[in-house]
Amino acid sequence: MVLHGAIEMSPERDSIINTQETFIPRARASKGRAARRQRYIQKDGHCNIAFQQTSGNWGHYMVDIYTTLVEIRWRIMFLVFFLAYIMSWLIFGLLYWLIAHVHGDLGEPNEAPCVANVHSFTGAFLFSMETQATIGYGFRGMTENCMVAIVVVTVQDVLSCFIDTAIIGVVIAKMACARKRAHTVSFSKCAIINLQNGALCLQWRVGDFRGNHIQEGEAQGQLVHHRLLPTGEVILSHQDLKLQCKSITLATPASVVHKIDCDSPLYSLSPQALAEEDFELVVSFTYTDDSVGMLRQTRASYTPEEIRWGQHFQDMLRLGRKHYHVDYSLFHQTTWVQVPMMSAQERDRNRGLPHNGESVAPVMRRKIQTCQREKSDTLVLEEAWL
Known part of the structure; x- marks a missing residue:
């Protein structure tokens, strides 16, 4: 049986589609619209947003300096730490030089110097570096003749x-950052629309490429509409998608399913209308990593060009003699299936089901009358038989 308006199957369409490499021809939006469209969320999960800071807002970053150091790039962080060490050595070296200058240790050798063998700023800088790095004094060393110098050495040690504690903490926090773990939890390169239990459904795939399993996770989907006003103002509207199963234990790759019913924002979209739409499907997966017990999130997005109508994800799970085998080489691959080339609203109308704006009462009334007629016919037959 061939569905009305469905994709016609052929040997060419039966072949496996690699959505990472294969270009699938489809209707495209106009160049003007495509040129104006900007991704809200990149495919790797990063927000495509650039903040323009005013001169008075940098103080907020300095108040939360720890988070700022964790979020900046590695090369900038190493530069900040390098400057922190150099500046501390210079400042305390200058203090030791001033103490030696006031005490008279820079000229002729003093019988009771504050710091032994410090006769110039270079010697004071080396003494400061040796004190803070705890590499041992050797030629230079602290004496008990100046209480001020002893206090300065104590402050420098503290x-x-x-x-050192700040550097170690920031480096560890940056190495354990959730962004790196998020690369091993990935979404499929495209989303698909096909039939599930007789209803059109939107699906995308999520999987964990690491061997350790995720304890629990929650999937979310949201449609972000871009609207550009004639005044130049950009308005972003968000619509949540109702998912059939949000909570997922990601031991094996799973498909996140959104049923396109009368409550779905995709209810009136046909394949042709989908290609002309200007929205972005933002998907996320929030989970707890069983390795470190941290709460993390992976994000991705799909444009209308990346939503494939009439395709099905390749099966990745195979049952072996002792284990379930997962073939991650099929993670992004799809195949063609028979799907009506019409919107869910038009399909429900053709099937006689209620859709948006139509009351459910007439349909229910027709069903009740049919049941009563069938019941009365049954009674007549029973009476005739008796």
Whole structure:
């Protein structure tokens, strides 16, 4: 049986489609619209947003300096730490030089110097670096003749502990950042629309490419509409998609399913109308990693050109003798299936089902009358038989 308005099957369409490499021809929006469209979320999950800061807002970043250091790039972070060490050595070296200058240790050798063998700023800088790095004094060393110098050495030792602790904490936090783990939890390159239990459904795939399993996770989907006003103002509207199963245990790759019914924002979209739409499907998966117990999130997005109508994801799971086998080489691959080339609203109308704006009462009334007529016919037959 061939569905009305469905995609015609052929040997060419039966072949496997690799959505990572294969270009699938389809109707495209106009060049003007495509040129104006900007992704809200990149495919790798990063927000395509650039903030323009005013001169007075940098203080907020300095108040939360730890988060700022974790979020900046590695090369900038190493530059900040390098400057922190150099500046601390210079500042305390200058203090030791001033102490030696006031105490008279820079000229003729003093019988009771504050710092032994510090006769210039270079010597004071080297003594500061040796003190903070705890590499041992050797030729230069602290004496008990100046209480001020002893206090400065104590302050430098305490400050060096804070600097070392901050550097170690930031490096560990940056290495354990959720962005790196998010690369191993990935979404399919495209979303698909096909029939599931007789209803049109939107699907995308999520999988964990690591061997360790995710304890629990929650999938979400949202339509983001871009609207550009004649005044130049950009308005973003968000519509949540109702998913059939949000909670997922990602031991094996799973398909996230959204049923296109009368409550779906995709209810009136046909394949032709979908190609002309200007929206973005933003998907996310929030989960708890069983390795470190941290809450993390992976994001991706699909444009209308990346939503394939009439395709089905390749089966990845196979049952072996002792284990379930998952073939991740099929993660992005799809095949053609028979799907009506019409919107869910038009399909429901052809089937006599209610759609948006239509009351359910006439349909229910027709069903009740049919049941009563069938019941009365049954009674007549029973009476005639008796």
